[in-house]
Amino acid sequence: MAEKFDVIVVGAGPSGNSAALKLAEAGLSVLQIERGESPGSKNVQGAILYSDALEKLIPDFRDDAPLERHVIEQRMWVLDDDSFVGTHYRSDSFNKEPYNRYTMIRSQFDKWFSERVQKAGALLICETTVSNLLLDGNRVVGIQTDREGGEIYADAVILADGVNSLLAKKAGFHPELEPKNVALAVKEIHFMPQELIEQRFNVKDDEGVVIEMVGKITKGMMGTGFLYTNRESVTIGVGCMLSDFKKQKITPFELLEQMKEHPSIKPLIQGGEMKEYTAHLIPEGGYKAMPDLYGEGWMIVGDAGMFVNAVHREGSNLAMTTGMHAANTLIELNAEGLPFSKANLKRYKAKLDESFVMKDMKKYKNMPDVFHTNPQFFNDYPELISNAARTMLTVDGVDKKTKERQIGKSFRQRRSIFGMVKDTFKLWRAFE
Amino acid sequence: MSAAIKVEEKLFQNRYKVDAGRPHISIIDEDKCRNNCASQACITCCPAGCWTMEGNGQVTVISDGCLECGTCRIICDDHRNVAWEYPRGGYGILFKFG
Structure with a gap:
């Protein structure tokens, strides 16, 4: 008889670690599989850590998490070929503890997070790639790994296997990602x-x-x-x-x-x-590109589920929050003695709908389309803005009224008044 | 200032454990790359320069320097001609910082 766990979590990034931590803390038997030599060795991020999501999981994370710097200043630059126009926002309020966000180095952070997960009682196996999900009909009953005799069974599998989401794709839960x-x-x-x-x-x-x-x-x-x-x-x-x-x-x-x-x-x-x-x-496909998030015995969390807010550069916080809600769903069902069926796992989606995760995903659902079909936001405007600033700041004997007219003309030539009004409207609608 | 040399210099800073003789990426049908694909976007867009065009017009992939991003698989959306798996556990890129 092969070994069986309550839950298998595939992947030890922010979403997988969050799920495994919660489940282990609640006393469920958790097996976590990671293909890297240690957690983090396959993971890449910018990386900014938003405190709020992690705080809900590990309130004392600041005591020993490997953090780099807390962010006190945000600069937004619009670049031309040889210049930038920008805003800098710096505030000493960002210097008051507890800090709101930090820069971090993922290989170190993920390893630290995983240690917390293991301390809570989850079993972690590294250097193991999950090659397929084991299916009984349309129900996920376990995983096939690349180790000898590598079939392992569980009542539920949480797919935290990252953006490529190969496992759900191989199982036919969603199609290949589009470019x-x-x-x-x-x-x-x-x-x-x-x-x-x-x-x-x-x-x-x-x-x-x-x-x-x-x-x-x-x-x-x-x-x-x-x-x-x-x-x-x-x-x-x-x-x-x-x-x-x-x-x-x-x-x-x-x-x-x-x-x-x-x-x-x-x-x-x-x-x-x-x-x-x-x-x-x-x-970055947003809400409209999200795959099915749960089914018979499985749930998708983190990047695998398209949980990224591209506009606000948020991802790891959504990953942690989805991992937490997936775990809480299983913990509740387990306590109520209910099976991890698709009908019951619907609660996962309900929790996400209630949280900032789905609210934000929905809010920006049109953003990818707007930017895909309107390249002027990345092309024409940066140049126009930069030229405008250069014109106004160059003291060359031309009066300011004439300069303003030149700038106005340059914008109208590139985008037309109607075009600019439309662009404003498009952006406003997308952000609404 | 050849781009090919530059990416090798970049990859040189990285840590890998190559699974010798077991590439995790392969071309499904080589003729398709040669005859049916106009874009050959894999060659242009692979961030590790793993994809090249041989002198005889054949597209080849050497995945030793692969960063395991998935670009080549997804970008081949006209032909779906890339067989792409993660390396065996423990092999492939090992990010020092990530």
């Missing part, structure tokens, strides 16, 4: 002395800065760039929709190289030592 619903992000980590980072970004101690960027760095593709300060390193990257990469025949690492050469960015990473280059897909 328009995923972004490809590439990034590098550059190490430099702590003092240098503090001088360069005007911070002290463990204060940090994040820069989010749009504009010509993505060559008209729907996407963003970012730069985050860690304790002794800076993470820099750029991500764009895969459909745009394909259409425009752009090579991602060349895009990153060119972004690093931008005169506003280059000085920020100068002198750093590049220690790792990573690539990762981000499921």
Whole structure:
């Protein structure tokens, strides 16, 4: 007789760890399978940690979690070829504990999180790839791993296997991802002395800065760039929709190289030592692209379920929250002596609908379409805005009224009044 | 400033445990890549430069430097010609920082 658990969790990222932690704390027998040599060794993120979601799971996480810097300043840059127009928001209120968000390094963070999970009683097996789900009819009854005699059974399987979501796809629960619903992000980590980072970004101690960027760095593709300060390193990257990469025949690492050469960015990473280059897909298809989230004996959490708020650059917090709700659903059903059937797992969806997760997913459901069909937001406007700022700030004997007229004309020529009104309306509708 | 050299320099910083002789990505039908695919987006868009065009026009993949992102599989949406699995447990890219 093969071994059987109450629940198997596939994957030890934020969603899988959150689910496994909750289940183990509630006394269910939990097996967690991770394909990396240790949790985190296959995982990639920017990375920003939002405290709220983690706090609900591990209230004392700040005591020993490996955090880099708490964010006190957010910069939003719109870049032209050789300039940027930006806003910086810095507030000392972000310096009051408990801090709201941090930069982090995922391989370290995931390992720490997993230790908490194991301490709670879950059994973790690493270096093991789950190759298939075991099905009895349409009911998931366990997993097939790549180890010898690798069939393991459970009453429920939580799929926390990441953006590619191979297991649910192989089982026929959802089709292959479409290029328009995923972004490809590439990034590098550059190490430099702590003092240098503090001088360069005007911070002290463990204060940090994040820069989010749009504009010509993505060559008209729907996407963003970012730069985050860690304790002794800076993470820099750029991500764009895969459909745009394909259409425009752009090579991602060349895009990153060119972004690093931008005169506003280059000085920020100068002198750093590049220690790792990573690539990762981000499921940015939004609400309309979400797969079925549960069925007979299974639930999907985190990136595998398309749980990313692309507009607000949120993902790991949604992952943790979905993992927590999936676990709570099973804990409740278990306590009530009810089977983990599709009809009962509907509660998972109800919990998500009640939480910020689905409310936000729904709120931005039209955003991907708006940006896919209106490349001017990534192309024309950044250039126009930059030119406008340059025109107004260049003192050259031309009077300001004439300059204003020139700027107005440049906008009308590129987008027309009607076009601009429509664009405003589209954005307003998408954000509404 | 060749792009091919640059990505190798980047990948050189990474840690891998290569599963020698057991590539986790393969082409299902090589003729399809050669004759039916105009875009060959895999070659352009793979962030690790794993996909190349041979002199004889054949597309090949060497997955040793793969970052396991999934781009090549998803971007081949016109042909679905990429067989893509995760490496065996413990093998493949091992992110130091992630």
